[in-house]
Amino acid sequence: MKFTSAAEPVSHDVIRQMVMRAATVAAKALTDTEQSAEGRLRTLMDSHGEVLAARGPGHPLTFESFMTMLADDLAGLLPDGVSPEEMAGVHLINDDGLFEEDLFDLDQEQREVAKAVQKATQGGRSTSLAEIEQEMDQVTVNSGLRKRGTQEAYAKGRADLSRMPAGTEAAVRRLNLPSVVGQYYRPVSFAALYEQWWFACPVCRWPMKVTRHRSRKSASGRVQCFYRPHAELMGASYTFKIPAAGKPPTLIPGSPPPAFTGAASVLAPDLRGPVPKPMPSAGYVALARGPWRYTTIPGLLEIALYDALIARGFAAAPESHMSRAALGADDNCPGSVTLWPFLDTYDLHVDVWLPDGRTQSFQLDVKDFTSEMLLAKKIQADGGDVGGAEWIVVPDHREASLPLLRGVCEEFSLKVATAGEVGQAICRTAGIRWA
Numbered sequence: 001m002k003f004t005s006a007a008e009p010v011s012h013d014v015i016r017q018m019v020m021r022a023a024t025v026a027a028k029a030l031t032d033t034e035q036s037a038e039g040r041l042r043t044l045m046d047s048h049g050e051v052l053a054a055r056g057p058g059h060p061l062t063f064e065s066f067m068t069m070l071a072d073d074l075a076g077l078l079p080d081g082v083s084p085e086e087m088a089g090v091h092l093i094n095d096d097g098l099f100e101e102d103l104f105d106l107d108q109e110q111r112e113v114a115k116a117v118q119k120a121t122q123g124g125r126s127t128s129l130a131e132i133e134q135e136m137d138q139v140t141v142n143s144g145l146r147k148r149g150t151q152e153a154y155a156k157g158r159a160d161l162s163r164m165p166a167g168t169e170a171a172v173r174r175l176n177l178p179s180v181v182g183q184y185y186r187p188v189s190f191a192a193l194y195e196q197w198w199f200a201c202p203v204c205r206w207p208m209k210v211t212r213h214r215s216r217k218s219a220s221g222r223v224q225c226f227y228r229p230h231a232e233l234m235g236a237s238y239t240f241k242i243p244a245a246g247k248p249p250t251l252i253p254g255s256p257p258p259a260f261t262g263a264a265s266v267l268a269p270d271l272r273g274p275v276p277k278p279m280p281s282a283g284y285v286a287l288a289r290g291p292w293r294y295t296t297i298p299g300l301l302e303i304a305l306y307d308a309l310i311a312r313g314f315a316a317a318p319e320s321h322m323s324r325a326a327l328g329a330d331d332n333c334p335g336s337v338t339l340w341p342f343l344d345t346y347d348l349h350v351d352v353w354l355p356d357g358r359t360q361s362f363q364l365d366v367k368d369f370t371s372e373m374l375l376a377k378k379i380q381a382d383g384g385d386v387g388g389a390e391w392i393v394v395p396d397h398r399e400a401s402l403p404l405l406r407g408v409c410e411e412f413s414l415k416v417a418t419a420g421e422v423g424q425a426i427c428r429t430a431g432i433r434w435a
Helices: 007-031 035-056 064-068 102-122 129-136 137-146 151-163 169-174 228-233 262-265 289-311 373-384 395-414 419-430
Strands: 165-168 185-187 209-214 219-224 237-241 284-287 335-339 348-353 358-366 389-396 415-418
Touching: 007 035, 007 102, 035 064, 064 373, 102 289, 129 237, 137 151, 137 289, 165 169, 169 284, 185 237, 262 395, 262 419, 284 289, 289 335, 289 348, 289 358, 289 419, 348 419, 358 419, 373 395, 389 395, 395 415, 395 419, 415 419
Parallel strands: 358 389, 389 415
Antiparallel strands: 165 284, 185 284, 209 219, 219 237, 335 348, 348 358
């Protein structure tokens, strides 16, 4: 399955990226009531100019039409002849008149594709590629962690970012992260605050989005994780009644979502704990959105898969391909597992020790893109997996993306599975039970 085959479609990728980026900034400004009217207008006019540049002189668009289209299907901003692809059906502003947070993910993923395409088509790192990478905070974070030089230090830093995406300033300092990484812990975003309080997502621990809703008769609020699957599929969504002045709200959970079943049940988060409590914003910091979305979120799944295999008897190996004797493992140990081997060349390396003395290895790369089409494009532009993994693994809640991804990955002899499925495949090979 091919998405592009010549220079022209690549230019269409650039047009889509330019329109997405400009429209995202414009929609955020349009719905940001905290920004001054003058500042919002300036941002909207600049974004309109960016969209005009992307559309070209043959496709004019008035400012009035641009403003109207910000609330409609994003694909309408593209010039005639440019396929909407991943932008089809995407809305910048939701039914409550608020900015649609998934747009941040799509913008980031488009830039991932642009980076891969430029590497593939230009055979080197051009100026525009460098500019793209400078905008991607999580790239800087991962590079900063690698500078420590050792596998142990990298794995600790990567795990810390996954387990503590928000915390007190003192707790973050104790992580002893490189300064280039630590700079991405910042004050809690205004979008996650109710006055001076914030609430941690019970799944990822990052501050959740807070919105208020008013009608003629009442006022209420909603708190939900910025990561849609946590909010919609894992219960990280709450309502609250507007409290008295100076008081924090008390969250009310919604109906519990359907439980994950079968192989997917093993890695599903346990949300039977207490409802999130209000936390003061003073003295707390949280990761910037890029490192949280593309380091913390997939990192939690990678750690969960690692922990699940350890719980089933696999030995924790600091390096891949270590022997049973080197690890001091007994004859009942089914194999070993390494997290982020070779400074995160790929995400997990699993060795299964077979009864006949052979070893069967599983090299896994976890991918969690909001847009399955953009992930497919990136794999195609990379010519497979850049780190040499043999499996592309997606979260269990992205099972619907498997047919598209398999159609692309078969060209590169890559296997594709959900995390639960690959865990089951590993355990089946080892002759033990997964779920």
